[in-house]
Amino acid sequence: MEYGVNERGYYGQFGGAFIPEMLYPNVEELREKYLSIMAEPEFQQELQELLHDYVGRPTPLYHAKRLSALYNTKIYLKREDLNHTGAHKINNTVGQILLAKRLGKKRIIAETGAGQHGVATATVCALAGLECIVYMGTVDIERQRPNVEKMRLLGATVVPATSGSQTLKDATNEAIRDWINHPEDTHYIIGSVVGPHPYPDMVARFQSVISEEIRKQLLEKEGRELPDYVVACVGGGSNAAGAFYHFLDEPSVNLIAVEAAGLGVDSGHSAATSVLGKTGIIHGSKTLLMQTEDGQITEPYSISAGLDYPGVGPLHAHLAQTGRARFIAITDADAMEALRELSRLEGIIPAIETSHALAALKEIKAGPEEVVVLNLSGRGDKDLNTILTYFEQQDGPK
Amino acid sequence: MAQNRLSRLFQEKSGNLLNIYFTAGYPKLEDTVTILEELEAAGADLVEIGMPFSDPLADGPTIQASNMVALENGMSIKTLLQQLEGVRERVTVPIILMGYLNPVMQYGFERFCEDAARVGVDGLILPDLPFAEYEEEYKPVLEKHGLSLIFLITPQTSEDRIRQIDKLTNSFIYMVSSASTTGSQVQTSDSQKAYFSKVKGLGLKNPLLIGFGISDKPSFEMACLSAHGAIIGSAFIKALQKPQEVRENVRSFLQTLR
Numbered sequence: 271m272e273y274g275v276n277e278r279g280y281y282g283q284f285g286g287a288f289i290p291e292m293l294y295p296n297v298e299e300l301r302e303k304y305l306s307i308m309a310e311p312e313f314q315q316e317l318q319e320l321l322h323d324y325v326g327r328p329t330p331l332y333h334a335k336r337l338s339a340l341y342n343t344k345i346y347l348k349r350e351d352l353n354h355t356g357a358h359k360i361n362n363t364v365g366q367i368l369l370a371k372r373l374g375k376k377r378i379i380a381e382t383g384a385g386q387h388g389v390a391t392a393t394v395c396a397l398a399g400l401e402c403i404v405y406m407g408t409v410d411i412e413r414q415r416p417n418v419e420k421m422r423l424l425g426a427t428v429v430p431a432t433s434g435s436q437t438l439k440d441a442t443n444e445a446i447r448d449w450i451n452h453p454e455d456t457h458y459i460i461g462s463v464v465g466p467h468p469y470p471d472m473v474a475r476f477q478s479v480i481s482e483e484i485r486k487q488l489l490e491k492e493g494r495e496l497p498d499y500v501v502a503c504v505g506g507g508s509n510a511a512g513a514f515y516h517f518l519d520e521p522s523v524n525l526i527a528v529e530a531a532g533l534g535v536d537s538g539h540s541a542a543t544s545v546l547g548k549t550g551i552i553h554g555s556k557t558l559l560m561q562t563e564d565g566q567i568t569e570p571y572s573i574s575a576g577l578d579y580p581g582v583g584p585l586h587a588h589l590a591q592t593g594r595a596r597f598i599a600i601t602d603a604d605a606m607e608a609l610r611e612l613s614r615l616e617g618i619i620p621a622i623e624t625s626h627a628l629a630a631l632k633e634i635k636a637g638p639e640e641v642v643v644l645n646l647s648g649r650g651d652k653d654l655n656t657i658l659t660y661f662e663q664q665d666g667p668k
Numbered sequence: 669m670a671q672n673r674l675s676r677l678f679q680e681k682s683g684n685l686l687n688i689y690f691t692a693g694y695p696k697l698e699d700t701v702t703i704l705e706e707l708e709a710a711g712a713d714l715v716e717i718g719m720p721f722s723d724p725l726a727d728g729p730t731i732q733a734s735n736m737v738a739l740e741n742g743m744s745i746k747t748l749l750q751q752l753e754g755v756r757e758r759v760t761v762p763i764i765l766m767g768y769l770n771p772v773m774q775y776g777f778e779r780f781c782e783d784a785a786r787v788g789v790d791g792l793i794l795p796d797l798p799f800a801e802y803e804e805e806y807k808p809v810l811e812k813h814g815l816s817l818i819f820l821i822t823p824q825t826s827e828d829r830i831r832q833i834d835k836l837t838n839s840f841i842y843m844v845s846s847a848s849t850t851g852s853q854v855q856t857s858d859s860q861k862a863y864f865s866k867v868k869g870l871g872l873k874n875p876l877l878i879g880f881g882i883s884d885k886p887s888f889e890m891a892c893l894s895a896h897g898a899i900i901g902s903a904f905i906k907a908l909q910k911p912q913e914v915r916e917n918v919r920s921f922l923q924t925l926r
């Protein structure tokens with residue numbers, strides 16, 4: 271596969287495992303075992319059963335007629351919001367928890383931004399009866415309160431990350447430090463296609479069920495497996511990686527990756543990594559990241575906690591550099607408008623992350639005969655506070 | 669020649685080597701060289717200068733905080749190398765620069781090695797630089813400029829890998845005392861003693877220095893029983909936070925150790 275990872279853990283010039291020696295044994299153990307464990311028939315059977323009976327897969331591919339009419343094209347929404355826990359994140363956590371059990375780990379750690387990955391991790395830990403510690407930036411704890419409460423209810427310990435910008439990057443730092451301090455009994459469930467090899471590839475494989483289903487469902491509905499466009503938002507890049515995966519080597523399929531422009535790409539308050547980033551190393555991976563001239567990682571900004579990350583997974587850096595995917599940056603304001611639009615047109619309240627992908631429909635300008643699949647990565651329940659505050663400030667109090 | 673300062677040290681002195689870590693530009697931007705001079709005067713055998721980074725993954729709270737302050741003070745690799753310009757006229761103690769790879773990459777690795785060697789740096793610790801990349805890309809550049817790369821080992825590092833590291837390096841091996849980030853307390857456990865004596869018994873060609881959690885005279889002396897010396901970081905950073913003048917803080921901390 272031209273866009274797959276090579277045996278050294280690279281996508282083109284991006285990827286690798288830039289980790290201190292303290293992490294080496296854990297990461298190396300994973301690297302040696304992840305493919306063979308994932309290929310075991312019993313593992314696959316257990317995974318498929320959980321995806322079907324617990325997560326609720328396959329998720330529908332829904333023809334959004336009113337949205338299609340507005341953009342004068344044919345839009346399908348891949349309903350990852352209907353998964354148990356409300357987002358695509360659980361596709362990865364069910365996979366990794368089964369893996370962690372086979373590795374004999376007793377303790378699970380995770381980082382979270384929007385809290386969706388944290389909830390998805392706390393959920394599978396409850397299911398597996400394993401201890402769960404979730405690191406979350408103090409800023410995100412504030413803006414994603416309901417998810418914090420859910421994690422606690424599920425029995426997880428939520429540890430505030432108080433360093434730096436107190437968002438996803440800092441939560442990830444704290445999770446990595448925890449792993450350094452617990453080198454034997456702990457598995458780190460990373461929530462996106464980021465981090466040292468083999469994480470980006472492993473997470474992409476667990477998320478690839480999204481595009482596997484899209485191909486089958488589209489064949490049923492349209493008589494063809496390949497859409498003209500696949501659109502997904504990109505924080506670290508896991509829902510996009512899953513939605514793109516089985517289309518990467520199909521050049522007729524336009525891949526659209528949507529990043530958060532925050533207040534505007536040039537405003538100094540943005541998370542549009544493909545535009546603002548330069549090659550560097552973040553969280554053990556060589557990839558595009560936002561940084562100063564001196565190589566200090568800068569604080570990103572987005573209204574959406576799940577997109578508020580200064581890097582992007584190495585696969586996406588490669589897709590951006592080769593031009594295989596088109597990257598579009600969407601502002602807070604446009605994303606929030608798209609959120610309201612989908613709520614009113616289709617009766618679906620999307621997550622703010624996902625709303626960035628929806629807002630990109632305007633820019634894509636697909637033709638009336640073309641088929642667009644948009645990955646509806648999550649639902650907006652967790653964002654209610656942010657949404658209400660935002661529109662109150664915009665429109666005045668109701 | 670750079671390499672000679674390190675190898676000369678290990679020839680001249682076979683035990684009780686004291687290596688002190690501090691963060692460049694901390695507590696004040698202009699303190700770097702002052703601290704360096706004072707450390708030599710107070711009897712440090714090696715000095716490790718940290719190049720501050722926004723996201724120091726392997727560091728605990730104390731060194732994280734010193735990195736933040738140093739960055740706020742305006743420290744950068746460029747400024748550090750300017751500060752070290754001419755320092756070899758005043759100090760002879762071996763100098764090791766420690767830092768994460770990203771700022772070094774942005775400075776340009778070759779240019780960094782060239783400039784560091786020119787001002788009299790002897791070795792580098794780049795904890796997140798992987799083996800394979802080191803061998804293929806970075807080793808020739810380091811060798812060209814006479815810089816040693818120092819590798820870390822931990823209680824979880826396999827014997828095979830320790831031997832591989834011993835082969836790859838020609839200065840010393842940084843033996844991380846326990847599985848932890850910097851600054852946590854060493855607990856003298858049986859498993860730690862077993863780890864120390866296992867590594868000591870491997871007959872490695874490189875000297876061993878123990879670091880992480882070495883904070884005072886008892887822990888320094890204990891480490892020196894199992895290795896050629898030890899590295900003190902967080903405890904020294906804490907000593908620099910005392911209200912006295914910076915030279916005074918350096919001197920009184922080192923007095924407590926010897």
Ligand SMILES: Cc1ncc(COP(=O)(O)O)c(C=O)c1O
Binds near residue numbers: 358503505508577621
């Ligand atoms: C609903 C939703 N979509 C997208 C993302 C962004 O992550 P990724 O780019 O890994 O899919 C998140 C992250 O929290 C999320 O909760």
